[in-house]
Amino acid sequence: xxxxxxxxxxxxxxxxxxxxxxxxxxxxxxxxxxxxxxxxxxxxxxxxxxxxxxxxxxxxxxxxxxxxxxxxxxxxxxxxxxxxxxxxxxxxxxxxxxxxxxxxxxxxxxxxxxxxxxxxxxxxxxxxxxxxxxxxx
Ligand SMILES: [Ca+2]
Numbered sequence: 001x002x003x004x005x006x007x008x009x010x011x012x013x014x015x016x017x018x019x020x021x022x023x024x025x026x027x028x029x030x031x032x033x034x035x036x037x038x039x040x041x042x043x044x045x046x047x048x049x050x051x052x053x054x055x056x057x058x059x060x061x062x063x064x065x066x067x068x069x070x071x072x073x074x075x076x077x078x079x080x081x082x083x084x085x086x087x088x089x090x091x092x093x094x095x096x097x098x099x100x101x102x103x104x105x106x107x108x109x110x111x112x113x114x115x116x117x118x119x120x121x122x123x124x125x126x127x128x129x130x131x132x133x134x135x136x137x
Contacts, residue, residue, distance in 0.1 A: 037061025044094040044132055045111075047077075047085035051119045058085060062132040065094035065113075072132040075103045085127045090115040094132040102128045112136065 036042065041061035049055025058081045062072045072094075076082070082102075088111060090096050095113045100106030100123070111117055113135035120127070 042093060043091060045088055045090045045096050045130075047081065047127070048087040048089075049084060051086045051124075053087050053089065053116070053118065055086075060096070060130065060132070062094055065132050065134045066092075068134055071097075071134075073104060074130045074132075076129060077127065082128050083125050085120070086124050087119055088115075088117045090117070092135070095135045097131040097133060098123055098127045099129045099131075100126050104129050104131060 037059070039061070041063055043059055044062045044065065045060040046053075047058035047060065049057075058078065060074070062074075065072070077085075085098075088096065088098070090111050090113050092114050096111040097104075097108050098111060098120070099108045106128075107122070109120075109123060110133075
């Protein structure tokens, strides 16, 4: 009797879990354009208008960097974001090098993957181009 009750409770819990998973599945099926760039690629970093990850967001897209020794370059970032980024999140796929000028020019700084850079000392409102690199393990 005790076991039967336990089984029933377990089945109920399982049904609830299935319902939760089902709900999450529907949410995942919704369009998520922020995860894929207009020219393909995956979201590898997010730039923010202000320090502490506030203000407008500028998504960086690239091909997966892990397992790819060849760096990818973005010689110019979108015009209205030029000299405007003040904080950056890097995700797991790529490390970033940020540059002061276009075409990878001027001073630069490496931002390792999976990083939260709430401010960019020496680069605030200066970034004009970026490179995406394989993360160092
Ligand atoms: Ca600049």
